[in-house]
Amino acid sequence: MELRRRELQGEPSGWDAAVHPVLQRIYAARGVLQPDGVAHRLQRLLPPQSLGGLDAATELLAEAIRGDWSILIAGDYDCDGATGTAVAVRGLRMLGAKHVGYAVPNRFVHGYGLTPALVDSLQPCPQLIVTVDNGVASVAGVARARELGMRVIVTDHHLPGEQLPDCDAMVNPNLAGDGFPSKALAGVGVMFYLLLALRAKLRGQGMFAAEAPDLSVLLDLVALGTVADLVPLDFNNRVLVEAGLRRIRSGRACAGIAALVECGKRSMATLCASDLGFAVGPRLNAAGRLEDMQLGVECLLIDDAAQARRYAGELDTINRERRDLQASMVAEAEVMTAGLRDIDSVGVALYEPSWHAGVVGLVASKLKERLHRPVISFAPASEDDLEHLRGSGRSIPGFHLRDALAMIDARQPGLIERFGGHAMAAGLSLRAVDFPRFAAAFDAAARELIAPERLQAALYTDGELPAGSLSLELALQLRNAGPWGQAFPEPLFDNLFECAHWKPMGEGHWRLGLRDPRDGSIHDAVMFNVGTTAPPSRLRAVYELVVNDWQGRESPRLLLRHIEEPM
Known part of the structure; x- marks a missing residue:
């Protein structure tokens, strides 16, 4: 491990004498040279107007609320998706929607995102589907929903592929040409921005007899999803997270988050972002990894403290099972990769038939840290489907994982069945028989795109x-x-x-x-x-x-x- 020192990006100035000089230096090493750079007031949040797609989305949602439509939130089975689903359900109800439900795909039954299988499971059919933290790649699922007469709004933050779904509206800061200054919003952040814009539209249409609802009550959920999804904490995201932490510290968190903090043996009064990332988020994520994220969403939606504690206790039990399973799988992966540095592998793909598809991303993360190489771990798609694999990858700085998968897909069409994600994390599916060919292609892509000096781990x-x-x-x-x-x-x-x-x-x-x-x-x-x-x-x-x-x-x-x- 090579130790490197962070360099100051300028000279700090204008700080109050009470701010420790060491802290001033720390901020300067992160590009913050003046107090204004850490003034995380909600008033400094980027305005919603610059986020593309909001006009069409809010117009359709306003029509749905006025017409008393049935609205279904189609979430995702990770912490960002669960918190985003809870924000959407709570927020739309606050803004006057009377018939709001949700559905979260089971990764072992429906696959990822708004798939045709998930759409076909919706009974009775809602009039409007709103996706959260997914949908930008759901071409077939959106087509199926439209075929059945449903309207669809996609809200997502994942990078788009070559083809976009034919939805009624799409809100995603990472679409080509979108002028929103921060591309780092998590899925829950995109949904929160949509609610802010919707409230402004409804206020302008005279929908509120009294004062408009205070959406800041949702910021504890926004903070949790943002931190847990490991999106970059740029200034805008720090504003959201800090506002959510203030709510939690002041005892105003929703019952579910309060119960999860208690399960994690953390102090509400001094809770920090790392507590959300290491104590609260994993307990929520465990449900989506091993069972059904519906339990996690219910924990975030319930207002009864006693019931929230029961849900949190169940999530804690599942998380203990996840930790044991993860430890076993990581130990097996370390045996598989013993001596890997000596054989010059750069892109590492691992597959073990006994592994659990819900935990392979955590295995990839642990191995990436040990090997300092991009790693993708695979498991059978389900107990009943051993012919298809689901993989989850983690990358190192300088290797854009999703772009690498896109390059492999372009060079070997049909090898990858489906993929998506970000620079540092991505998921994909392929046929089990194709794993050796994919492993070779992934290693070749990593060799081509990663400079040798980047394979030296640095702290x-x-x-x-x-x-x-x-x-x-x-x-x-x-x-x-x-x-x-x-x-x-x-x-x-x-x-x-x-x-x-x-x-x-x-x-x-x-x-x-x-x-x-x-x-x-x-x-x-x-x-x-x-x-x-x-x-x-x-x-x-x-x-x-x-x-x-x-x-x-x-x-x-x-x-x-x-x-x-x-x-």
């Missing part, structure tokens, strides 16, 4: 913390700053330490006292998943400076992410 840090600055004051400022996340990374530091003392903690974890040789101060530290070996007596540690809250007493702690013995 970027914000440099050394000065002696005496590993304080509770700075730890609190770092916790309250951000929100940190994808493309706006959590601060990491690296310093040389001496191990003053240590002891095992739980199974395979360390609790340490690290001495700073510059001033002799000793700092509390922990490191997880390190096995049974002892730490070295001298080490360079990459760490987060966090707040340890134990029995109401706060203290600074170093959360170690990587260690190595100094040269």
